[in-house]
Amino acid sequence: MQERSIKLGIVVAEFNYDVTNLMLTKALAHAKFLGAEVKVVFKVPGTFEIPLAVKRLLARDDVDGVVTLGCVIKGETKHDELIANQLARLVSDLSLEYNKPVALGVIGPGATHDQALERVEEYSTRAVESAIKMVKRLRDVEKEGEGTVVVE
Ligand SMILES: Nc1c(NC[C@H](O)[C@H](O)[C@H](O)CO)[nH]c(=O)[nH]c1=O
Ligand SMILES: CC(=O)[C@@H](O)COP(=O)(O)O
Numbered sequence: 001m002q003e004r005s006i007k008l009g010i011v012v013a014e015f016n017y018d019v020t021n022l023m024l025t026k027a028l029a030h031a032k033f034l035g036a037e038v039k040v041v042f043k044v045p046g047t048f049e050i051p052l053a054v055k056r057l058l059a060r061d062d063v064d065g066v067v068t069l070g071c072v073i074k075g076e077t078k079h080d081e082l083i084a085n086q087l088a089r090l091v092s093d094l095s096l097e098y099n100k101p102v103a104l105g106v107i108g109p110g111a112t113h114d115q116a117l118e119r120v121e122e123y124s125t126r127a128v129e130s131a132i133k134m135v136k137r138l139r140d141v142e143k144e145g146e147g148t149v150v151v152e
Helices: 017-033 047-058 079-098 113-118 120-140
Strands: 007-013 037-044 065-073 102-111
Touching (some): 037 047, 102 113
Parallel strands (some): 065 102
């Protein structure tokens, strides 16, 4: 039986765009490599604006899961922690609210620019893989079978 297609949305912050644009490129390529369709890319000014965009994409019937991409670089204050910590909490809450996976592809907080560049591929591809795996496994877990059903 042919597997159902997987449709993703990507929300990417424009802040630190020299980093996040590389992340977007990697994420799009990895989604294509894994056979998923990216229906929409929503660019927001910064990581702080990601949650509202995620909420809008999760409400779409043609989006099975959302990948978030951002880069939060340490400044002189703890402003980076404020942004990153809120982001993680809010997107996790949205995932539970909409019963759809939201993958975290946000570098930081506390990152230097060099550390961010070193993590572009790891964070982008990991977030795409997580979203795709969770879409598949959330579908599989509904299947009923004889004995123990292992979802993997
Ligand atoms: N310092 C970083 C920001 N700051 C901007 C905020 O995300 C937001 O856009 C602004 O406060 C207006 O609401 N954003 C990042 O993505 N990364 C940073 O390092
Ligand atoms: C994470 C940021 O918004 C960063 O630019 C803040 O810098 P600062 O902590 O020096 O205000």
